[in-house]
Amino acid sequence: MILLEDRKMAAHLSYGRVNLNILREAARKELREFLDKCAGSKAIVWDEYLTGPFGLIAQYSLLKEHEVEKMFTLKGGRLPAADVKNIIFFVRPRLELMDIIAENVISEDKLRSPRDFHILFVPRHSLLCKQRLEEQGVLGSFINIDEYILDLIPYDGDLLSMESESAFRECYLENDQTSLYHTAKGLMTLQALYGTIPQIFGKGECARHVANMMLRMKREFAGSQTQILPVFDTLLLLDRNVDLLTPLATQLTYEGLIDEVYGITNGYVKLPPENKKAKIISAAFEERHNAKTVGEIKQFVSQLPHMQAARSSLANHTSIAELIKDITTSEAFFDNLTVEQEFMTGVDTDKVNTYIEDCMAQKDPLIKILRLVCMQSVCNNGLKQKVLDYYKREILQTYGYEHILTLGNLEKTGLLKLQTSARNSYPTIRKTLKLWMEDANEQRAADAAPDAAGVAQHRGGAEDAPGPHFEERQQLPAGLHKKRQQGENNTTLVFFLGGVTYAEIAALRFLSQMEDGGTEYIIATTKLINGTSWVRSLMDRLETLPF
Amino acid sequence: FYVRASYQEGKLEARLSHLQSAVDEYNKAKNEFAAKATEEEMRLLRFQRRVEEEKGERVLGSSLQDTMHCLISAGLHKQAEQLYKDFRVPDKRYWWLKLSALAEKEDWDELEKF
Numbered sequence: 001m002i003l004l005e006d007r008k009m010a011a012h013l014s015y016g017r018v019n020l021n022i023l024r025e026a027a028r029k030e031l032r033e034f035l036d037k038c039a040g041s042k043a044i045v046w047d048e049y050l051t052g053p054f055g056l057i058a059q060y061s062l063l064k065e066h067e068v069e070k071m072f073t074l075k076g077g078r079l080p081a082a083d084v085k086n087i088i089f090f091v092r093p094r095l096e097l098m099d100i101i102a103e104n105v106i107s108e109d110k111l112r113s114p115r116d117f118h119i120l121f122v123p124r125h126s127l128l129c130k131q132r133l134e135e136q137g138v139l140g141s142f143i144n145i146d147e148y149i150l151d152l153i154p155y156d157g158d159l160l161s162m163e164s165e166s167a168f169r170e171c172y173l174e175n176d177q178t179s180l181y182h183t184a185k186g187l188m189t190l191q192a193l194y195g196t197i198p199q200i201f202g203k204g205e206c207a208r209h210v211a212n213m214m215l216r217m218k219r220e221f222a223g224s225q226t227q228i229l230p231v232f233d234t235l236l237l238l239d240r241n242v243d244l245l246t247p248l249a250t251q252l253t254y255e256g257l258i259d260e261v262y263g264i265t266n267g268y269v270k271l272p273p274e275n276k277k278a279k280i281i282s283a284a285f286e287e288r289h290n291a292k293t294v295g296e297i298k299q300f301v302s303q304l305p306h307m308q309a310a311r312s313s314l315a316n317h318t319s320i321a322e323l324i325k326d327i328t329t330s331e332a333f334f335d336n337l338t339v340e341q342e343f344m345t346g347v348d349t350d351k352v353n354t355y356i357e358d359c360m361a362q363k364d365p366l367i368k369i370l371r372l373v374c375m376q377s378v379c380n381n382g383l384k385q386k387v388l389d390y391y392k393r394e395i396l397q398t399y400g401y402e403h404i405l406t407l408g409n410l411e412k413t414g415l416l417k418l419q420t421s422a423r424n425s426y427p428t429i430r431k432t433l434k435l436w437m438e439d440a441n442e443q444r445a446a447d448a449a450p451d452a453a454g455v456a457q458h459r460g461g462a463e464d465a466p467g468p469h470f471e472e473r474q475q476l477p478a479g480l481h482k483k484r485q486q487g488e489n490n491t492t493l494v495f496f497l498g499g500v501t502y503a504e505i506a507a508l509r510f511l512s513q514m515e516d517g518g519t520e521y522i523i524a525t526t527k528l529i530n531g532t533s534w535v536r537s538l539m540d541r542l543e544t545l546p547f
Numbered sequence: 548f549y550v551r552a553s554y555q556e557g558k559l560e561a562r563l564s565h566l567q568s569a570v571d572e573y574n575k576a577k578n579e580f581a582a583k584a585t586e587e588e589m590r591l592l593r594f595q596r597r598v599e600e601e602k603g604e605r606v607l608g609s610s611l612q613d614t615m616h617c618l619i620s621a622g623l624h625k626q627a628e629q630l631y632k633d634f635r636v637p638d639k640r641y642w643w644l645k646l647s648a649l650a651e652k653e654d655w656d657e658l659e660k661f
């Protein structure tokens with residue numbers, strides 16, 4: 001595992017105009033306070049899912065300062081031996097995890113010296129979980145049961161994520177608004193630190209819900225107004241289902257491609273081990289020969305750590321680029337892309353596509369097929385009954401009947417649908433927002449994220465895009481109205497409900513950098529996604545008992 | 548719901564009865580496609596059981612495509628052909644399947660035949 005970008009290190013969160021380090025510091029402070037509550041040496045038992053996000057908040061050294069001596073992964077049976085006074089469980093509020101904890105605690109009690117147990121729920125505690133612990137008869141064993149509110153995790157200088165895998169599924173498929181509540185809470189935390197955001201724009205049902213919750217929460221806290229000069233001018237809430245197309249398409253930006261091919265989790269990417277080490281070593285330290293005088297050598301030495309970092313980073317990126325290039329120049333990748341582009345430009349989207357047929361005949365990965373079929377459906381504003389049934393039947397016959405539930409999910413979320421009206425609105429949207437650019441190299445970034453960038457630019461001006469459009473204003477305390485200097489940029493926080501792709505992030509960064517844009521974008525989301533992880537989150541995996 | 552339950556059944560009979568309930572539900576919900584697909588799955592399961600009993604090939608529970616692949620690999624061309632017709636498999640996919648299955652087995656004689 002290598003760190004994808006050195007930029008991801010903490011110090012660099014303060015780069016942009018909005019200093020996200022403040023948020024990170026606040027998160028760390030809270031963590032420290034909790035750790036200090038449990039006096040004496042500690043061992044942390046981790047819910048594996050949380051280690052990644054926590055790594056972005058606090059390094060091991062911070063934990064060590066607070067007498068954390070051992071760390072384990074949460075699993076059934078007995079806890080590994082550790083000579084510590086406190087055992088702290090860091091867990092998500094899931095019932096199945098409660099059972100494991102109970103098992104841990106029970107098997108521990110029989111042993112020697114008494115210990116103190118604590119639970120830290122991330123991001124919220126749940127009554128159901130406590131009840132479960134009580135049923136298991138272990139609730140009394142815990143000294144502290146606390147919640148650690150980790151809503152928006154700073155990822156990069158301009159990027160926040162909640163890392164909630166199932167947010168899209170919950171909001172759009174299961175109608176579960178828990179993650180929307182977390183979003184609203186997270187935005188409130190943000191406002192407490194960065195001041196009230198005067199303008200809220202939104203697009204879509206879920207965006208509406210979040211805005212309503214925020215306004216309600218604000219009323220509840222009325223009186224405790226923060227006296228902070230607002231950093232953000234505008235909040236733009238976007239439903240993922242405003243633009244279902246972008247995540248389905250292959251991302252063509254650098255970071256996007258890395259994500260497509262290898263998958264990025266929590267700022268880390270797992271690469272195949274070959275091809276890396278030799279280069280880093282051979283490339284480094286060549287420059288040493290150029291230094292002549294003692295002074296120059298001294299200067300050189302002082303730069304060494306920085307240069308080393310830059311070198312290895314460069315070497316890493318070069319080899320990553322090479323790996324990626326091998327894939328992007330392959331025929332399969334090209335074929336796939338051609339079909340995607342055909343769909344996007346509206347070529348033959350109402351017929352059964354032969355490329356998809358061929359892929360199914362060769363039993364390519366199901367997710368790839370689903371991505372393509374959904375893409376065709378979205379571009380065509382739904383598929384004709386005959387075409388849709390044909391695809392569904394082929395999928396079931398090839399990959400097994402159990403995927404009928406997955407197909408159902410895709411239909412419920414609108415990724416796959418029956419064409420109801422003869423009119424196909426996609427080409428109209430495509431034209432009005434100028435989403436498609438022929439011959440586009442640098443433009444590619446903006447082009448790769450059609451609606452997102454478009455809507456951000458036009459402030460939801462795309463009337464044809466689905467979902468209600470709304471606008472709210474939040475009253476600022478007197479005297480906090482920002483006096484805008486001439487030439488100063490606007491800052492907009494764009495929140496994607498249900499996930500955002502690296503390509504869309506790249507598109508917004510591109511807009512931020514445009515000189516005449518005049519707006520700087522900070523991006524927040526429930527989860528960083530790509531088509532594969534997104535479609536996977538909508539799949540129903542059945543555990544089949546063998547006959 | 549019934550679909551989910553059916554997969555938790557290790558016994559064929561129980562699974563079939565769950566699927567039958569699923570068919571009824573899908574019909575009630577006027578989801579013709581799903582009802583038909585479920586019926587087909589039941590037919591496939593019965594067919595697979597017959598093959599297992601008669602030929603001793605382990606195919607029960609796998610997808611139609613995998614079943615045909617398995618049958619061709621085992622040289623049971625007649626049965627594969629029957630599935631191909633019964634389930635109206637598109638020609639293209641079937642030829643692909645047959646080619647790759649035969650090639651894997653290096654059964655060049657059979658390949659010659661078509």
